[in-house]
Amino acid sequence: MLHKKPLQKNKLSKTKALSETKSAIKQRLYNERRKQQNLQKDNKKENRRNYMNNYRKRIRADLTSTPKSDEGIPFSNRMDKARSIKKLKQALPITPNKRAAVLSAYVDCNRILKSPGVKKFHDSFEESVEKMAIRNIQDVITSVKHKRNGEAKAALNILTSSVSGENISDRKRATKSLANILGVNSRTLQKGKKNRTKVLHSEHSSFLYTTRKTRSDALTERTKRIVHDFWLQSNVSRPTNNKNDIKRVRISPNVYSSHSCYILEKTQTEVFLQFKNEYPDEKIGQRAFEKCKPYFVRTAQFKDKVTCCCRQHVEMRSLFKSCMQFRKRLLSREGSSEVKLYESLSELVDDTLCTRSANTHQHKISCLDRLCSECGVCKFSMLPGELDESDVQISWERYEYKNVKVKGDKMIRKLVLVRKSSSPAEMFQYLKKLLETFPAHQFRAYWQSKQMKSLVENLPIGHCVTVHDFSENYKCTEQNEIQSSYFQKLEVSLHVTILHRHSVLEYDGKDSTAEEPNIVTEQFFVISPDQKHDHHYTHCVQNLVSEYLKSINCEISVMHEFTDGCSSQYKSRHCMGDVSYSCSDFGYATILRNYFETSHARGPQDAAGGFIKKQADLAVIRGTHVIQSSSDLFDYAQSNLSTTADSSKCSRRIFRYVDSVNRDRDRNFLPVKENRKIHQVRSFDDGEIFVRKLSCYSCQSCIVGNYSTCMNDAQLGTYNKIKMVKESEHNDSDADSNNDEGVDDETNICDFVSNGTIFAVKADDTDCPYYILRASKDPIILRKTATDKWGASYHQGNKVIHGYYFNTIDNNPFKLKLLKRIPAIVPALSVIYICSEVDIDDNGLINLNESLHGRILRCLDHE
Structure with a gap:
């Protein structure tokens, strides 16, 4: 026994040592997890067993219970219903299509449809969520539409605005149907549409969109409003010149807010520093300041640059803005009501003219030309402070001719925008000077554009409309351009013509008649290395257009041309002389050349030329083509750009190549008196033309060619006949007269x-x-x-x-x-x-x- 005790002690100590190893600890943890998992399984089985027992008890209770007395349910219990359905399935055909056909035919029987069970089934099926929602809206509208308190009106406006979205308001029938369903008038829904537009397209909606982007605990509503309005100040941002430049953002599901875009006139950092100077007490950082910027305000881009603007319009708008700002400051100090603070330039122009005609809704030509004794610039009244010639200096802008040095010592005379600093009297006197000619200029720009649109819409059979314009020369570039090529680019001349004609059955696949006219629009391009844009080049383009029309069997008797007022290309005495001989040159019965007002000839022809040059540049950048000459540009355009998209209004693009222009022609003529005031030239005979100050295609007589019975003669004036004399003929007649025996007394x-x-x-x-x-x-x-x-x-x-x-x-x-x-x-x-x-x-x-x-x-x- 004394020998066993030490052995037992050693055995216990050995077991205690093994229990502290990693494997023993891991095994014990595993055993504990297994116990818990088994316990959970046992609990799930017990719960499942209890659920099934309860389910069986409910089934037995339903089978043994008495049948319900609901009308339309003929089965005594659920088992009876299940057995009947099983018998029906066994009796029906096997294929799904036949089963559906048999059931459809059986249910369509009148007696079956009248049974209470089927009727109740249809009623419950048609009771959808949408109908219940509409029923609720009907109940609310019925209860508030006859009340006159503010809360009832607000509730009615909210409901009508909610249901007057684009899906309903854009369809007239849908609006009437919805009005009948809701029990209101159609005008009430139209009012709801206006309220909806005000909410989603107002400054307030843009501010709400801005407030959602910032943290509610970071800035107060007052600070957000101050920052929002600061971004829209006139010295910070300005609206774009393009009325179609609209920014649209989503503020909620299927709800959008839109606003015209604004362009920053300085960097965002400069705007922030300016804000801190004006509002030093507002504690806001630059990042939070930029987050509060309205969504429609953006930085300036290269595309925002507007070119080829009208000098008179740009100068007049700038001067009008400066004058009205000065007048506003005067009125705020003096408080006078003798003069009017004009909101727009058109309002000022209308005040200096007589009232518009009741028939034409236009001003008389005599009023526009300032020949009327009852109106004029004298009707523009001014304050004494606006006539002050003292030393008070104000800043404004105007255009002036300046001598500019180019390429060494060469001086050229150039029109530039100059910032003036003068007395108020000088600024207002210059405004009155511009008002003398501005109304007539604005009317001519509007009128000439309107006449071209009217002619194209009512184009008679056998007539054709062409719009001519020289596009800016294309500069040939390379993908990998060396230094010398960068500074010496080869330029290619590009002339654009927009053709409006009646379709030809053999060529266009559709015929055009007087009863069913079909107008075809084409783009006609002439590419040439000749860079001299003169009347000889224009005559060459006219000849190519005539040959093209003859090649497609398009018989043209009257040609209507619309061009800008460039003197060297379309409107000089030599150009008008070419028009007088155009009928014999091209075979037309009559040719009319119409001129747009100065600086108002922009249109599809400019976009067409820009498209060709842009596509050519992209082809070079992508490396797919090499364009180093005019022939390369012609080959690329003809092979890749002749067809247009299906959605385009242009049917096709036609390209012609001219290597050189014939200038050895005896087509130089003597000057034409006041040719800058002429806006329509009509050929009559070789060397004779009829001219008019404005075109007319608004009356049916001028459209069909009965020019002597024009209905607008009283407004536009009549035609004047001019004899075009060649310079060579005039010099020959002078030489002959000097060789006569009797010398002419007139020198x-x-x-x-x-x-x-x-x-x-x-x-x-x-x-x-x-x-x-x-x-x-x-x-x-x-x-x-x-x-x-x-x-x-x-x-x-x-x-x-x-x-x-x-x-x-x-x-x-x-x-x-x-x-x-x-x-x-x-x-x-x-x-x-x-x-x-x-x-x-x-x-x-x-x-x-x-x-x-x-x-x-x-x-x-x-x-």
Whole structure:
């Protein structure tokens, strides 16, 4: 026994040592988890067993219970119903289609449909959630629509606004049906639509969208409102010039808020620093400040630049804004009500004109031209402070001609925007000066565009409308461009013509008749390496268009052309002379050329030319094509851009290539009086045209060609006949008359010009009706074609004078300086006055006076 005790002690100590190992601890944990899992399984089995026992008890209770007395349920219990359904399934066909057909035919029986069970089944099926919701809305509207308190009206407005979404309000029938269902008038739903629009398209909705983006515990509502309004200040952001530039955001499911976009005039950091200077007590960081920015305010981008704007409109709007801001400050100080603070420029223009005609809803031409004695700029009344010529300086902007140095010492005269600082009287007097011509200019721009749209919509059979324009030259680029190629890009000339004609059955697949007209729109491009855009190039384009129309068997008797007022391309005396010979050149019965108002000729033709150049640049950047010449551009465009998208209004694109333009034509003519005021030219016979100050396609007579019975003659004036005389014919007649035995007593004024004579010549410029020159030679008759440094060309046989122009100094029309480095050539017949009393000093300066200026203008009036 004494020997066993130590053995037992050692055995216990050994067991205790083993229980502390990792494997023993892991085994004990595993055993405990197994016990818990087994316990959970036993509990689940017990719960399942209890559930099934309870379920069986309920089934037995249902089978043994008495049948329910509900009407329409013929079964005594559920088992009876199950057995009947089982018998029906066994009797029906096996295939699903036949089963459905048999059941459908059986249920459609009138006796079956009248049974209470089927009727109750249909009623419960049609009782949908939507109908219950509409029923609830009906109940609320019925209870509040006859009440007159504010809460009832607010509830009615909320309900009508909620159900007047785009799915209902855009459909007239749906609106009427919904009004009948809800028991209200259709006008009530229309009012709801207006309320909905106010909520979703207002400044308040944009502010709510901004407040949702920030933390509610970070900024107060007052601070958010201050920041929101600060971003919209005139010195921080401004609206874009594009009315279609709209920003749209989602504020809730299927609910959107929209607003016109604003462009920042400075960086966001500068805006934040300006805010901190004006509101130093507002504690807000830059990131939180930027988060409170309205969603429609964005930074300026390159696409926001607007080009080819009208000088008169840009200058007038800027000046009107400056004048009204100054007037607003005056009225706030003085509190006078004698003058009106105009909200828009059109409101100011209307106040200086007579009321519009009741028939045409337009102002009279005499009022627009400021020839009416009952209206005028005198109706624009001003405050005494606006006529102040004291030392008070205000800042405003206007356009002025400035001498700009380019490429060395060469000086050019350029129109630039100048910021002025002068007295209020000078600014308001300049506004009144612009008001003299602005209404007529605005009306001509609107009228000419309207006439083209009217003509295209009512185009007679056998007539065609073309819109001509030179696109900006395409500059050839390369994917991997070396330095010399970057600074010396080859340019390609691109002329665009938009064609509107009646469809041809053989070519377009659809015929066009007077009863069912089908107008086809095409884009016609002429690509050429010739970069001289003159009337010879335009004549070449006209010839290509005529050949294309003949090739597709499109018989055109009357051609209507619409162009801009560029003098060298479409509106000079040579261009009008070309129109007089166009019928014999192209085979038309009549051709009419209509001119858009100055700086208002932008349209689809500009977009068409830009599309071609953009696609060509993308092809070069992608590396799919190499375009290094005009022929490369033509090949790429013809093979890849001839077809258009199905959604496009343009049917196809036609491309033509011209290697060189024929300029050896005897088509130089004598000047046409006041050709800048002409907006329509109609061919009559070779060398004869009819001109009109404005086009007319609003009356049916002018559309069909009965121009003598125009209904708008009283408003637009009548046609004037002009004889176009070629310069060569005129010079030949002068030479013949000089060779006669009897010398004509009447001597041309150009015969008094000699070397060193200072004289005035007629100019085709509305801003400057004449130019002053100094002759460097006696008048001569050219033996060959000559071109001066200003780009003017004259053919053999023309009588010309070589000399140098004078240019104004500091925009002073009576102080001029001789431009000695740029020789000029002018027609001898353009001389209108010899300035014999003018002396020139050693620096080439001359001084005119008002008396001499008036005599030159009187000579122009007698031309």
